[in-house]
Amino acid sequence: MNLQDFENEVLEKFAKEITDQFFLFIENDRELFQKYLRVIGRASNLDQTNKTLGQSVKDYFSLDNIKDENNNPVECKTPKSKIISSYTEHCKI
Numbered sequence: 001m002n003l004q005d006f007e008n009e010v011l012e013k014f015a016k017e018i019t020d021q022f023f024l025f026i027e028n029d030r031e032l033f034q035k036y037l038r039v040i041g042r043a044s045n046l047d048q049t050n051k052t053l054g055q056s057v058k059d060y061f062s063l064d065n066i067k068d069e070n071n072n073p074v075e076c077k078t079p080k081s082k083i084i085s086s087y088t089e090h091c092k093i
Contacts, residue, residue, distance in 0.1 A: 011092070012091065012092075015061075015063060015090050015091055015092055016066065016089045016090060016091065017076065017080075017087075017089065018057055018061065018063070018090055019054045019057050019058075019084075019087040019088065019090065020076065020079045020080050020081050020084070020087050022053070022054075022057045023050075023053075023079070023081035023083050023084050023087075024080055024081045026081075026083065027081055027082060027083050036083070050083070050084050054084075054087060054088065057090075058088075058090060061090075062092070062093055063090035063091065063092060063093065064090065064091055064092070064093045065088050065089070065090060065091075066088075066089040066090060066091050073088045073089075074088065074089045075087070075088055075089070076088075076089055
């Protein structure tokens with residue numbers, strides 16, 4: 001494996017689970033996590049808040065959804081982050 005192949009493999013894997021990593025980052029940063037809890041408290045809707053944040057990751061990094069054979073977005077139901085129950089896997093556009 002050469003450097004470019006390795007680079008592509010790492011970037012593809014990272015993009016696939018970037019939303020999970022984003023929420024892990026919030027979860028592991030005390031100040032951000034406190035702000036996150038306040039935002040949820042004001043919004044009163046955990047699911048919508050998380051969906052909006054997840055969409056912002058996709059938009060900010062110009063990513064697309066990975067699709068299955070039926071052209072449906074691929075969902076990971078086993079995130080590492082404890083503050084989300086699932087996330088859509090992404091790839092570079």
